Amino acid sequence: MQKHFLLSLLLLTGVTSPRAQVQPVHKDKPYLQDLSIKYYADTTQSSLQQVAADRNGIIQMLAKEGLRHTAAGQFLYPGKVVPDRNYRYMKDKNISNLVSYENQLVYLTDQVVFSNAWAGTLFSKHNLPKASLLAGGKDFTFLVSDGASLELIKDSKSLWNGKLADDAVIGLAFQGNANQFWILGSKSLYKLGVQDKKLTKVLTGSNFTAFSLASKETKIYIGTNDGYLVVDITSGKTLFDIQRKLPASNITAVKEVDGKVWFGSDMGAFALRADGKFDYYFGERWLPGNTVLDIEKGPKNSVLVLTTKGLGQIQFKSMTLEEKAKLFDQQVRLRHIRNGFNSQLTGLNHGDLSTGYTEDSDNDGLWTSMYLGGQIFRYAATKDPDALQNCRESMDAMERLYTVNPVAGFPARSYERAGHINELHDVERWQHSPEKEWDWKSTTSSDEVIGHIFAFGAAAELIDDPKIKKQAIMLIDTLMSHIVKNNMYLIDFDGKPTMWGKWHPDYVNAFPTNVGDRKLNSSNIIAMLQTAYHFTKKEKYKAKAFELMNKHGYYENMMRSMSIIGMAPADADEHAKHMSDGWNHSDDEMYFLGYWGLYRYAFNDTLKASYKKQIIDHWQAERPEKEGAWNIFTAITGTKDFDLNESVWYLQEHPMDLIDWVIKNSHRKDIEKLEPNFRKQTTKEVLPPDERPIQRHNGNMFSLDRSGGNGSGEHSAGDIWLLPYWMGRYLGIITGPQK
Structure with missing residues (x-):
């Protein structure tokens, strides 16, 4: 009794919170956003070999069957590799090599080196x-090879010819600052001076496959079938041992493009970063195929990656986060709005966006709440009328979840036009609505409910439109009245609590103290009750919250550190064991959505200070994921430590292509893997978002692979990206675009 009395005093007494710390702010300056345009080849008609581009932006490929070029193609809408008939008289030429020389296309045949440039x-x-094989030097000097012999020519004159000692030629390159050619053999490296005509062996090795000059012609990168070497051009010595800790070690192509060294392999392409790590481009998010044949500089700050199945043109576009947000906003509005909900596009035929359909979800209310939250923050930050209209439409969709079913105060999971039940055969969840020609989905979950309260609270606070504000407060009161009236349960059409809509102490405190649901449900219901009291001022919500915290230990449940969360003890019941077999990232989503109302609408400053500790404790556990949304939610507390740089990294590195392509990373040797663990963290460091599977915030950011259903659906940026970005803008930790 004394303990509870003292706690009541603590909770009911307001204290002055310390002055908010000065938070870091990201100035939204342009960065380079990578995205890919893919051109698929008919592999029965084209056996591709090389690619090159000229100063006009013309991209040309050489196949065994002749020259090819690109047709159509834009981001998310692939083009084709088709026969090039532009110079029709060239079809009689026996072209065996294609290069870009002085930004013009130059060809090698069985007789000549020629071009259509220079008249x-x-x-x-x-x-x-x-x-x-062909490489161009100064003043139209060329080195050609048939793999056995070499010839240096200029103006149809043979300046030198020769052979490598006991080796086959597989690559040629020119070093301009020394006026010499480099020749790669399968087991050796040579140089040939143009002036002295001296062929010199520089390095002996084995299993060489490709090479490129780099670092302002001071280094040579040599690919092998098991890693790569770096040779110092001046000394001719390797700078370090062969590098094998790579995304893929069977190197098929090497090329320096705009100061960055790129590698092709039989498992995609990758580029060496300044920090010694790699940007990995695997799968049809980036490339038509994963077996890389050639890499070359492309038009307009792009890299051309030729594969056996076609060409991937990886573009690097200067973009601000706000410009990215505008593109993602278009993505949502064009393809992901269903009855006002934020939905997934599914049923795609290999990424063809025209073949998909928006699909209902068990979590339509949750994903829409998160999109709606982002649009609320967007409106609060910019007063953009489009954002306000988006809010109206999503709020109406959310309100109808409560009116489409006959249970007072109960939100449906989703609704759809009649006939949908027969299509899905899910008669357990789908019910007929009193509204003619409509069905609704029952068994609503607690993650839906916390999403609703988050969005309604944000709308009630931040939107100055009287109708929306009134609508939001009404919906908060409607939902929370249902829960309080029904003894802290969400009661479905059958008069029974739903599987997860349970916040009663008998359910919550039945979990052992180290099982996450005990802490989660306590945190969520207090956040919801606080939000309801803040906007309605109805004492029943405040009284219930303090009853749960004081009498039933919910405050103590909430304040337990995340460090104790783990598997249920051996004597726990089967439900507790099932609910604690590993870290639940959906729980993380529910916690952080709840933190908005928990911290923002705290009953007093004492509680607010405690909640801040709780939020930061959770954030500390989440930091390895570099999860942009959870970092930015943590910033609501005013703390200056919320990993702003990692948040911006998440936003900038997130791919523009949100299609569910097959992704593979588990084979990589450049990542440090961990033993299986409770958190399901697979690697020491999380991979960038554009190298891993597309995931909502309730996914495991350490997932390495995605298999099956290649290109079968497209995720909405509404909840994945727009929510954290616009929340950051509203909180002032991300600025508008800077010149």
């Missing part, structure tokens, strides 16, 4: 009928 005046004969 067609380049026409230099050689003496290697089986020539297949």
Whole structure:
């Protein structure tokens, strides 16, 4: 009794909170956003070999069957690789190599080196009928090879010819600052001076596959079938041991493009970053196929990655976060709005967006709440009338969840036009609505409810439209009256509590103290009751909250550290064991959505200070995930430590392509894997969002692979990206675009 009395005094006494710390702010300056345009080849008609581009932006490919170029193609709408008929008289040429020389396309045949540039005046004969390799030097000097012999030519004159000692030629490159050619063999590296015509062996090795000059022609990167080497051009010595800790070690192509070294492999492409790590481009998010044949510089700050199945043009566009937000807003409005809900596009035929349909979800209310939250923050930050209209439409969709079913105060999971039940055969969840021609989905979950209260609270506080404000407060009161009236349960059409809509102490405190649901449900219901009291001022909500915290230990439940959360003890019941078999990322989502109302609408400053400790304790556990949303939610407490840089990293690194392509990372040798653990953290460091499967915030950010259903659906940016971005804008930790 004394303990509860003292706690009541503590909870009912307001104290002055310390002055908010000055928070760091990200200035939204342009960064380079990567995205891919894919061009698929008919592999029965084109056996691709090389790619090059010229100063006009023309991209051309060489196949065994002749020249090819690109047709159509834009981001998310792939083009094709088709025969190039532009210079129709070239079809009789036996072209064996294609290069970009002085930003023009130059060709090698069994007789000559020629081009259509320079008014067609380049026409230099050689003496290697089986020539297949070509590199250009200064003043239209070219080195050609048939794999066995080498010939240096200029203006149809043979300046030098020779062979490698006991090796086959597989690559040629020119070093301009020394006026010399480099020749790669399968087991050796040579150089040839243009002036002295001296062929010199520089390095002996094995299993060489491709090479490129780099670092302002001071280094040579040599790919092998098991890693790569770096050679110092001046000394001719390798700078370190062969590098094998790579995304893929069977190197098929090497090319420096705009100061960055790119590698092709039989498992995608990757680029070496300044920090020694790699940006990995695997799967059809980026490339038509994963077996890379060639890599070259492309038009307009792009990289051309030629694969056996077509061409991937990876573009790097200067963009601010606000510009990215505008593109994602278009994505949502064009393809992801269903009856006002924020929905997934599914049923795609291999990523073809025209073939999909928006699908109802068990969590329509939750995903829409998160999208709605983002639009509320967008409106609060910008007063954009489009954002306000988006809020109106989503609020109406949310309100109808309560009116489409006959249970007072009960929100449906979703609703759809009649006939949907027969299609899905899910008669346990789908019920007929009193509204003619409509059905509604029952068994609503607690994650729906906390999402509703989060969005309604934000709308009631931040939107200055009287109708929306009134609507939001009404819905808060409607839902919470249902829960309080029904003894802290969410009661379905059958008169029974839903599986997860339970906040009564008999349910909550039945979990052992280290099982997450005990802490989660306590935190969520107090947040919901606080929100209801804040906007309605009805004492029943405040009284119930203090009853749960004082009499039933919910305050103590909430304040337990995340560090104790783990598997249920051996003597726990089966439900507790099932609910604690690993870290539940859906719980994280529910916690952080609840933190808005928990902290923002705290009954007093004493509680607010305690809640801040609770939120930061949880955030500390989440930090390895670099989860942009959870970092930004943590910033509501005013703390200056919420990993702003990692939040911006999440937003900038998130792919523009949100289609569910097959993703593989588990084979990589450049990531440090961990033993299986309770948190299901697979690697020491989380991969960037554009290298891992597309996931909502309730997914495990350490998931490495996604298999099956390649290109079968597209996620909405509404909850995944727009919510954290606009929340950051509203909180002032991300600025508008800076010049």
